[in-house]
Amino acid sequence: MLTFAAAAMLLFTAACGGNGGSANEDAAASNAGGDSSGNKPVTLRIAWWGGDARHEYTKKVIDMYEEKNPNVTIEVEYANYDDYWKKIAPQAAAGELPDIIQIDTSYYSQYAGKKQLADLTPFFGKEIDVTNISENALNAGIYGDGNYGMNLGVNSLGFQYDPELLKKAGVDSIPENWTWDDYVAIAAKAKDAGLFIDDGMRPEIFFAYYLRTKGETLYNAEGNGLGYEDDSLFVDYFGRIAQLVKDKASPTADAKAQIKGFEDNFLTKGTQIGIWQWSNQFVALQQAVNRPLEFAPMVGPDMQKGLYLKPSMFFSIAESSKLKSEAAKFINFWVNDVEANKLILGERGVPVSSAVQESIKPLLSPAQQQVFEYVAWSEKNSSPADPVDPIGSAEIIDKLKTLSEQMEYDQITVEDAAKNFRTEANAILGKNK
Incomplete structure (x- = not known):
């Protein structure tokens, strides 16, 4: 189980590594079946479910990422929960899933088990900085012999x-x-x-x-x-x-x-x-x-x-994606970038990065503070998932x-x-x- 209190005590280190596109990273991405696009123009597709509030801040985070990475264009696809899975299923069957897909725990094994999601293990510690993410939070995505989803937050x-x-x-x-x-x-x-x-x-x-x-x-x-x-x-x-x-x-x-x-x-x-x-x-x-x-x-x-x-949800990368390394860099930005998380503010679950948790606490609204407090209470009054x-x-x-x-x-x-x-x-x- 994720130790919420312990995670919050980790010292702050660089919260947003892995975006440099170094030669080592490109080699690692190539070995992982990803791309080595460097600064060439690339277009990513991302899909998620949610309500209007989630849609709005997610698009703002994407705009922020595009500003910091002018070679990247991100096309968005979103819907409410039920309609989302109706859209995703035929895309998966056709081998045309978006590069980055929001996955619920209830559907996780279905897509991972059919090899429709890429193993993220080769990207951890490279494109995706895991310095401030606890092992328990990271391991939430393990299925079989791979890890097919980045845990986006903790829920109760x-x-x-x-x-x-x-x-x-x-x-x-x-x-x-x-x-x-x-x-x-x-x-x-x-x-x-x-x-x-x-x-x-x-x-x-x-x-x-x-x-x-x-x-x-x-x-x-x-x-x-x-x-x-x-x-x-x-x-x-x-x-x-x-x-x-x-x-x-x-x-x-x-x-x-x-x-x-x-x-x-x-x-x-x-x-x-x-x-x-x-x-x-x-x-x-x-x-x-x-x-x-x-x-x-x-x-x-x-x-x-x-x-x-439990993990609130995962960001996964489609196995069919030709831009796995670039997709991993965006996921890294999502979980580790403090400025991005000042927009997200734990809406997809209490952040898995301890550095992000500490940085955004002063910015939380009373409602957001209630969420953090309830999750902390739940940790002390719950059993392993x-x-x-x-x-x-x-x-x-x-x-x-x-x-x-x-x-x-x-x-x-x-x-x-x-x-x-x-x-x-x-x-x-x-x-x-």
């Missing part, structure tokens, strides 16, 4: 909510060690007050969290089957979530499908108490809501067993999403959904044997 799960709307529901505060029973009770009060408690939980993320609190995992260690044997765990978790929708304490899938971003969600409109999501999304949510928000930890019991720190999701996890995510919606609309019983999921998930994962 939690409930991000409006304390005034909570009080409107007749609840003064969220209990410090709240349980699933507390959660359901607050949801009922919210409904009585004409509010939603939340807009649901992403099934693969929060079911996996729930399993961890029970000492189980979603996937087995080999990645070729489910990690839990007792389907009553599935029934307990999804039965509760589906019932909240049926009770009108949480919106339906159809209602949620109309939401295009933080700017028009139920919390922003003042009809929903909070959102379950990763810590790096808090600042954009705060900006959209424009009201004071707070963090609450995950529900228990045994929250500490379930909670973990599970391995990277196995190949096939993207199909399993889609299956869980479909089943979750069917359960909410009473199109399938929770018990039948549990059996259906086990059969289909094991069939998908069994291909990894």
